[in-house]
Amino acid sequence: MKDDLRNAKFVIDLGPQPSLPIVGSDMRFPVGRIYCVGRNYADHAREMGHDPDREPPFFFMKPANAVVQNGATIAYPVGTKDCHHEIELVVAIGTGGKNISVEKALEHVWGYGVGLDMTRRDVQGEAKKMGRPWEMGKSFDESAPMTALKAAADIGHPAKGAIWLKINGEFRQQGDLAMQIWNVQEQIAYLSNLVTLEPGDLIMTGTPAGVGPVQKGDHLEGHVDGVGDLSIKYAA
């Protein structure tokens, strides 16, 4: 089947594939899958009503086409009255693998960015109550605004540094990467036992306390020391 379809024509036009700019390059990073770690900062786990004891990390996903480019103005999402922000460090995988050891995990990282795990909190809450899947609360359109990526070859592997979010100039979330319960290499190792990671996979690594609702007209500014600055507006 592979050879027969080498020049196969597409019956519909998907348009350009999701990708992110690369700082300092005219190349773009193609986005494959997006994995998100849940409750990976102790203070956020507590604010969500959970005990942040080191239970195994858990993951959900967003579709690649949920990505929104930095600087965009986006519409307040449909189907919710309680859309929340969650500022996160984004890890971009450049080398795939499965059963990756913690010691070798960072070798699989291509680079880093800053992202927002936008959440339809009311929808997610209903799903949680019923033990149902989270996608309608987490994996909806325009739910993953992200900055351009910086290569690990240029910035190294940030394990500490400020991560914050302001809305309309006021701090809402403030934390430090060192507060992650499971660090980046542990997340990669754990995830790679559940699925085989591929180049192009992104991991959104969790959010500190201070999550809350956005309103139409809000200007969100997110930051991770040494990684980037994200600016997103919600249309009035």
Place this chain on the structure above:
Amino acid sequence: MTNMNRRNMLQTAGAMTFGAVAGCATQGVADNAAKTPFSVPVTTIPVVGTNEVFPVRRVYCIGRNYAAHAREMGSDPTREPPFFFQKPTDAIQNVAPGTVADHPYPTLTKNYHYEVELVAALSRGGKNIPIERALEHVYGYAVGLDMTRRDLQRAMGDEKKPWEIGKSFDRSAPIGPLHRVATVGHFTKGAIWLKVNGQIKQNATLNHMIWSVAEQIARLSLANELFPGDIIYSGTPENVGPVVRGDRLDCHIDGLPELSIRIV
């Protein structure tokens, strides 16, 4: 821009961007036709009776959409409506009719379940699509399997955690080729069954769906904008169950050729 023009543009720009997965077609461009440091494949599904392929944008799945299956999963279908989840596009495993594809038993599960489903593929999108127009958005249909790591899914559900490790893992979406509506029409009735090693396990009819395909399109389009390339696994009837290495699955929907896999 036609696909021919896109291929030419790729060649002149010297940019090898995306290649297809099972189909191996080299198509698709990043924004602005930029070069990329490596390729991420486009998932495509063959289209019966043509040399063409259907590129996949998103994979939506509906849960608890047959009343007896809802009950066997512990829900009350009269009070709890069906709901949607997703699989990543690369979870698709294309299975050609007349073959028995090797399907890998995944890691970290001791309770790997089959779920036979009708899959609808959309060539038109939209928001707030009215039910009476919904089927106009369908390009074609296929037989599919929503393979499930049942133990992981249940554990996550019990802990009020997301289901992806139970539903959205590698190769979790085997599928036959797409049959165009123009050729086979729409599927609203007829048998849907699954055999394990020649024994019937699931056996129902499509009109047992709680929400029809048209209703699923309409309801999904309220919460997400649908686009060409989106596909919907439309739910499974009762009698889901486990398979182990060596088992052979044969899946049937009236009007479509069977889909067969062997767990390896």
